Amino acid sequence: MQSTHGEMINHRDSVLAHDISRIPLAFLPTPLEELHNLRQLLGDNCPRLLIKRDDQTGLATGGNKVRKLEYVVGDALTTGANTVITTGSAQSNHCRQTAATAAKYGLDCVLLLRGHEPEHINGNLLLDKLLGATIRWSGKPQHPTGEIDAMLHTIADELREEGKKPYIIPLGASNPIGTAGYINAIEEVYHQLQAMNTSIDRIIFLSGSGGTHVGMLIGAKLLGWDVRLEGIMNSGFETLPAKIVKLTHDTIEHYNFDINVTENDIHLLAAAGTHSYGVVTDLERNAIRKIAQSEGIIVDPVYTGRALGGLMQRIQSGEYSSDEAILFWHTGGTSGLFAKADDVLGN
Numbered sequence: 430m431q432s433t434h435g436e437m438i439n440h441r442d443s444v445l446a447h448d449i450s451r452i453p454l455a456f457l458p459t460p461l462e463e464l465h466n467l468r469q470l471l472g473d474n475c476p477r478l479l480i481k482r483d484d485q486t487g488l489a490t491g492g493n494k495v496r497k498l499e500y501v502v503g504d505a506l507t508t509g510a511n512t513v514i515t516t517g518s519a520q521s522n523h524c525r526q527t528a529a530t531a532a533k534y535g536l537d538c539v540l541l542l543r544g545h546e547p548e549h550i551n552g553n554l555l556l557d558k559l560l561g562a563t564i565r566w567s568g569k570p571q572h573p574t575g576e577i578d579a580m581l582h583t584i585a586d587e588l589r590e591e592g593k594k595p596y597i598i599p600l601g602a603s604n605p606i607g608t609a610g611y612i613n614a615i616e617e618v619y620h621q622l623q624a625m626n627t628s629i630d631r632i633i634f635l636s637g638s639g640g641t642h643v644g645m646l647i648g649a650k651l652l653g654w655d656v657r658l659e660g661i662m663n664s665g666f667e668t669l670p671a672k673i674v675k676l677t678h679d680t681i682e683h684y685n686f687d688i689n690v691t692e693n694d695i696h697l698l699a700a701a702g703t704h705s706y707g708v709v710t711d712l713e714r715n716a717i718r719k720i721a722q723s724e725g726i727i728v729d730p731v732y733t734g735r736a737l738g739g740l741m742q743r744i745q746s747g748e749y750s751s752d753e754a755i756l757f758w759h760t761g762g763t764s765g766l767f768a769k770a771d772d773v774l775g776n
């Protein structure tokens with residue numbers, strides 16, 4: 430399959446073992462590093478810490494969605510779509526990465542962002558505009574189940590009437606096609622660890638719309654790798670577990686994988702004392718400063734700072750043994766930091 434750019438690649442990824450359309454977007458493999466200084470800072474009983482740098486996937490400040498969009502926008506191009514539509518919060522990293530992908534592949538991009546246009550345009554929203562996306566505001570900060578999907582379909586119908594060929598990308602690109610990005614990612618890190626002659630016991634990351642988590646879960650099963658995956662939540666505390674179960678089943682069915690993932694494989698945690706989506710507390714502020722000032726690595730207050738804060742909290746409470754090795758998966762979000770300067774500084 431060839432895109433108009435001649436860049437589409439149909440290929441057989443190893444554990445995926447499926448012919449699926451994928452466009453090259455991410456700088457892969459992303460680096461895998463030791464966090465020696467942070468470990469030292471966290472004290473004697475801190476486990477060995479490594480970090481997977483998916484903040485360095487490259488496209489328009491990077492992040493985890495770039496891996497998923499390689500497959501989802503790859504699929505959109507095979508349908509002949511010329512416009513992609515997706516949704517998220519005003520500071521959605523997923524929307525920014527979708528807008529960048531669309532720009533690179535000559536597609537129009539419509540973003541349905543929750544809420545109203547803010548007075549100050551910054552962070553991801555600034556980049557969405559610079560990347561040429563058309564922005565529609567949903568008018569409400571929260572919507573009942575199904576309402577956003579209905580709005581996406583209305584936008585698609587309007588675009589069809591204008592003669593466009595729209596393709597809807599779900600929230601977070603978390604469907605079986607997007608999940609392929611993290612099935613691959615887990616295989617990537619598996620080989621990196623082998624090359625380093627090292628092993629890890631756990632992977633900790635932020636689980637939001639679930640695709641990253643499910644991809645890792647399925648990828649590890651396909652590899653026969655018994656690594657414990659712990660997703661830290663920042664939203665959907667009641668609904669995410671069922672969403673992950675459903676996406677796991679849908680993905681296994683979609684690719685016809687011969688694996689068995691049970692609810693015992695799914696570990697979802699909330700950092701103690703944390704608040705709902707986007708609320709910044711000392712947990713995130715402390716994590717952001719500690720990793721910045723010990724390693725020169727930037728995490729954001731909504732996603733990766735919440736996950737790192739949760740990890741640090743668990744280390745401090747003696748949840749993990751100092752003999753363990755833990756991989757913190759940095760999923761990006763750097764641009765969102767700039768929209769939260771006051772909260773992060775505690776002003």
Ligand SMILES: Cc1ncc(COP(=O)(O)O)c(C=O)c1O
Pocket residue numbers: 492493521522523601603635636637638639640641642732733760761762763
């Ligand atoms: C920076 C960052 N990390 C993690 C996630 C969560 O990934 P997923 O939606 O695949 O669970 C997101 C989702 O928007 C994100 O922007």
